[in-house]
Amino acid sequence: MQDASNLSLEEAAEEHRELSETLKALSAAYYQEDAPRVDDAEYDVLFRKLQEIEVAFPELVSDESPTQRVGAAPAKGFGKVRHSVPMLSLDNAFNSEDLREFEGRVRRFLGLPHTEDVAFFAEPKIDGLSASLRYENARFVQGATRGDGQEGEDITENLKTLQDLPLRLKGDKNLHPDVFEVRGEVYMSISDFQILNENQAKAGQKIFANPRNAAAGSLRQLDKKITASRKLRLFAYAWGDASEVPGLTQSEVLEQFSQWGFSVNPLSKVCHNMEEAIDAYRKIEELRATLDYDIDGVVFKVNRLDWQSRLGFVSRSPRWAIAHKFPAEKATTLVKDIEIQVGRTGALTPVARLAPVSVGGVVVSNATLHNEEEIERKDIRIGDTVVIQRAGDVIPQVVEVQVDKRDESTSEPFQYPTVCPVCGSHAVREVNALSGKVDVVRRCTGGLICDAQAMERLKHFVSRNAFDIDGLGAKQIELFFTLGWVKSPVDIFALEEADKTRLQKIKNLEGFGEKAVKNLFEAINQRREIELDRFIFALGIRHVGQGNARLLAKNYLTLENLLNAFSAEQADPGKVYVDLLNIDGIGAAVADAVKEFFTEEKNREILKALQNQLVVIDFEAPSNDSPVAGKTVVFTGSLELMTRAEAKVKAEGLGAKVSGSVSAKTDYVVAGAKAGSKLKKAEDLGVAVVTEQEWLDLIGG
Template identity: 45%
Template sequence: MQNPEEKIKRLRQQLAEHNYRYYVLDDPEISDAEYDRLMRELISLEAAYPQWITPDSPTQRVGGQASDAFEPLPHSIAMLSLDNALEESEFLEFDERTRRLLGRETVDYFCEPKLDGLAVELIYENGRFIAGSTRGDGLVGENISQNLRTIKTIPLSLFQPIPRLEVRGEVLLSKQAFEKLNRQRQAEDEPLFANPRNAAAGSLRQLDPQITASRPLEIFCYGAGQVIGLDYDSHQQLLQAFKKLGLRINPLVRPCSGVAEVIRYHREMSERRDQLPYEIDGIVVKVNRLADQERLGAKTKSPRWAIAYKFPAQQETTQILDIIVQVGRTGVLTPVAVMRPVKIGGVEVSRATLHNQDEIDRKDIRLGDWVLVQRAGDVIPEVVKSIASRRDGTEKKFTLPETCPECGSHTVRPEGEAAQRCINLACPAQLRERIRHFSSKKAMDIDGLGEKLIEQLVEKKLVKDVSDLYFLQEKDLAALERIAEKSAKNLLQAIAASRRRPLDRVLFGLGLRFVGEHLSRVLVNHYGSLDKLARASEEELLNIHEIGPQVARSVVDFFSTAENLRILERLQKGGVTMQWQPGTDTRLAGKSFCFTGSLQKYSREQAEALVIQKGGRAVSSISTKTDYLVAGETAGSKLAKAQTLGVKVITEAEFEQLVR
C-alpha cells in the first residue's frame, strides 16, 4: 500500500489542479461529486495524520483563488464557505450539535434553495453601490465591480441610504439562457460551458464588461458582511430588510422550525428542482436568530450556524466502453455510449446519449474516453464532455455507420439536419419504436406492452403497424414466448381500454414529427376530428395560433402518405376514438390561457387539459390575444411580458375559481 504521506501529497496536488481548472479556468474536468470524494479522503487522512497538515493544504482554505486578471479586493469580513451534508444523517448530526450547543429542544431554522451559481459580495455606501467582488479565497476576492454593474437585478442605489451594507448573494444564469448561450457558442465554434454555473462564472469574470452585459445574469441576495445602520434580529428580518431596500430575494426561502420541517423543505425543493428556471443543488439551512448565530460562531473555514444540505449529485465521471447505435421511430440513428456503470443521484447509469455525429465531433468523444456524464430528472442521461487529459492513446474516434444497423438500408442525412436516418419504412427498429411511443403512458397508455413483447410482435409479423394492435386475438399471443395466459388476457384488456383515449392522445401517439402533447391538443381542439385535420392545407394550418411552418409541413406530409391513411382507417375499424368530444361545459369558451411558473395542484399538462375541457384554449406563448396568464411560483419571463402587453395575470387560486 502507498504510504499515507505520499497519498496526502498526491491528493493535494490533484485537488489543487482541479481547483485551478474549476475556479480560474472555469473548465472543470471532474464532477463535483468526485471532487468532494477526493476532498473527504484528504480530510480523513489528515485527521489520522495531523503531523502532515500544511497551511497550503486545500483543506485549510475556503476554496477558490483570485485570478490575476482582476484587482484584489479584500473582504472586511471573511466570506466563509458552508459545510456540506450529503445525507439526511449528516444533517441530523448538524441539528443535534446545534441543539446541544444552544441548549434547546428545537431550533428555528431558515431555509433557502442552494443556488448553483457564483457567490459575490456587493458593497453599498450611503445606499450607493461602490464595489463588488467574487468570493476568491474567502479573504480576498476579485474586484469585478464593472461587470456586476451590468446585472439588471443588482440595484446601483438602495431605497434607503444605509451608511454601509455588504450584501452577499449568488449570481446565476437561467437554464434557458445557458442553453441559448451554448447554441450561440456552438454556431461560432467556441468551446461550450459544461453547466449554467460555469457559464455564469465565465460570464461574470470577463475582462470586457460589455460581454458580461450581453449575458442575462441575475442575482439573489442571501446574506450580509459588514452592516452599519441596519437593525435586525434574525436572518428572516435581514432578508425582509433587503427586500425593502430593493435587493432581490429568492421567492422560495422559508422559515422552518425543527428538523422535520427542514427535511420536508428539502424534499419539496428536490421535487421542484427540475421545474425551476435555474439550477439548484440542495438547500441551505441557517439558524434564524442572530443571537444564536453569534453564540455558535464559526470554525476556520465555515460557520457553525449554517449547512448546505445537498441533493444527490447529477454529474459523475466514468469511462465509455462501447458506442452502439439505436434506430428511433422516425429512423434517426442515435449513438449511445455504453459506460462503466456509475451511480448518479442514487440511480445506476450505464448508458448515455451522444445525440448525433455533430455532437460527438464537437465534444470530441472517443471510444474508451473518460467522460463527464449528467443525469437530471427524467431526462435521458447525456455525455457532457470528454476528459482529454485522461487519454492514454488507445481511444478511438467514432463515426456513425453508412447503413442502418437494424435493416441494412442505406442511411441519409438531409441537408441542414443533424440527424442521420434510415429511410426504409419497413425497418423493424422504427416499427418497434413507433409501437412503443403509441402505447406509452402519455399516448394510448397500454399497460403491459413491454419491450420484449413488442419485439416479438414485430418479429412474428403479428403487428405491422400500430392499428394491428386492435385486431390481436388471444390465440396470436399464445404463440409468443414467455407470456402467460393471464397476462395475455390482461394485455388484450389494456388494448381494449385504450380505444377510449381522447383524440389528442391518439394524435400524439401517431408520432408526427414536431407534434408533441401540447400541439396535439391544439390541433384536435381546432379540428375536432382526424378526418378534418387530414384535409387541412398548409396555409390553413399556419393560421392557427402556435402552428409554425415546420409543424404544418409535417402534418400535411403525414396525412398525404397513403400508408398513414390506411392505418387511420384501420384504427377506426378497430374502434379507436376518432372524434373529439368536447365537454358540455363551455364556460371558458373563447378564452385563451397561458401558464408560467409551477402550480401547486396541477402539472402544466393537467392545467392545459382542464382549460380545453371547459372549451378554452391553452397557448404556450403569450401575445396581446391571450386572455389570461396564470402565474405559479417562480414565474418566468412570461410574467414581465404579460405586464408589458397588458394581459390579465391571475394566481392559481383565481384560475381555480374560473374552472370550478
C-alpha cells in the first residue's frame, strides 16, 4: 500500500472502500463468529492505514467507517430518549410448574384446545444491560438504555463503539423496513472482564464486582474512547418500534437479525411444546459454567407473532413471555450487627450488617431481615453464623441460622425497638379494622416530624422511575436535606434561584464545582415536564407503585381531574371513593391510601406549589376515533369468537370500560351463547345488546 499522501482521490477512495470492507469482515469474524482471522497487531496495521487515508482525504470519512466507532470528544452528559414502544420487564417462573402454569394462562387467554401445541422460543437470559437500537432506512441513528422502560438515556455514540453492532444493516437497503428498533443485551465476556480488572488493578483504579457492572459502567462513560477500550458485545433478541416485522415467528425475526449483521445467541432454539422448553432450560443450565458470559436464567416466548399480538401486555410485562431464573446462590457469613432503617412510609426495616462475603461474584455486606416476625421466626441474633442467598439483582437475604455455631453464653435475642430510632416517636404495628390482623411491619407514627421519612420520600421523588434527575441522587438529597436546603419536592425546583442568594454556594461543597452545579441545574430544568403517571409514582403514596400510578393516570387523565375529585368542595365523596374502587386493579388498601393522600390539605398545598414549578403532561387517552371510547361494556355468556380475557383487553385498548355488572350506565352488553341474568337485566333496563359479531363489526374487527 502506498503512502496516503501520494494517492489520487480516486485511488484513495478505492483503497478506503477495500480497507473498510476488510476491517468490517474481520470485526464480524471476531465478535459475531468467535473466529478471529488475524491477530490484533495485523488488525491494528490495517486500521491505522485507514486512519491515514481519512486524514489525507477527510471527504472520504462517513458515519459507517470503522474509524468512526471511536474518537469523538467526551460528551457533556446523556440526553433522555422516550421509547416509542416501552421496554418492559418479564414475569418470573421459579420452577417447572410455574412454566406449565404460564402455558396454561396462554392457552386460556387464546382459547386453545389441549390438542394444539404451543411452540416457545427459548433463549439464555444474558446478565448485561438492555439497549434499544433504532435504524432508519437501514442506518443506525439512535441508541438508548432501557431506563425505567418508558424513558432511557441516549448512548448512541457509545454504542457505535461496539464492533458487533452494524452501523448499516446488511443486505439490500430497499428491502429493509423504513424504521426498525432492534433490542439487545450489551455484555462483557468473562475473559475480557478478567483482563479489564487486571489492568484496573495495575493502574490503581476501581475493580468491578462482576461483568454486568463492568458493562454498565463502560457503556455509560462520557468519553466513548473508554467505552471502546472495554470490548463490549451485544446479543440481539427482540424489537420495538417497527414499520414492518420481517417474519411470522420470533425465530424467523431473529434469523433475519443474523442476516442483518447482529449476533444472536447460538443456544436459542424453538421448543415445540412446554416439555421441550423445560428440557431446554435444564440443558442451558448445565452449560452455564462453560460459557464465557454470564446468564441468570432462560427466557421463553410464544413463537407465533400473531399469538403474541393477541396476548398483548399487562401493566409492566408481556403475557407471551416469561423468564425462568436459575436457583439463588448461597454463602455463609457472620452477622456483625442488626440496624433499623426508617423508610419513606415510616416502616422500620431491620438490616443485617455482615462480614463481607462473595456470593455469585458479588461482595455482599448487608442483607434484609424483612420485619420483626421474620427475625423472631428464624431467631436471628447478632454474632450468629448465617447462610445468605442472592438471586439476580434481588437484595440478599438470610435463609438459615447455623444454631450449632452460636455461643449460647453470650448470645441474646434481638430486641426490636418500639420507638423510631430517628425521631423518637412511637413505632406501632397497625391493626386492620376489617380483618383484625396485626400488620407485620412496625411504623413510626411521627410522619410530620420524622426526618427519615421526609428524606426517604425525597429520595424516592428523584429516583430513576420517578423524576430521574441526573446528578441528584440519594447522596445529594441527604446532603441538601441535612443543610436544610431541600425539605420538600418544591425546594428542588427552587434550588437554582435560592443558590443565587445563599451565602454558601453549592459549588463550594465537596464533590461539586462550577461545572457540576451548572449540569445539576440543567438536569433539574430538563425535568420540569413530566408525564402524569410518573408524577403520581414520584409522590410516594403508600401502595402506589408504577402499575397503580399508571392505572390512576389512565382513569383520571389529568392532575386537575385528580385534585378536583378529592377536593373539599366535592359534592359526593362517597361516589368518588366507589369510582376509585371500580378501577380494575385498584383494591381497598390502594383506594384508602390514595384518598388519604389527596384529601390531606398539607399534601394539596405541596401539589399546588409544584404546579407553579412544573408541567404535568396529561395522560394520553385512547384515540377518540374509537367508537367505544368512554363507553361501558359488559361481556356475558360463552364467547366463541374470542376469549373473555382477549375481549376485555381489546375493549380497554380502545378506551372502553369493561364492567362485571349491568346498570343503567352500561352502554353495551355483548351477549354470547347461554347468556343469563345479565342479559335479562340489560333488556329490562333498555341497554343495547349486541352479539359477538356485531361487537367486532362495531370496533372494526
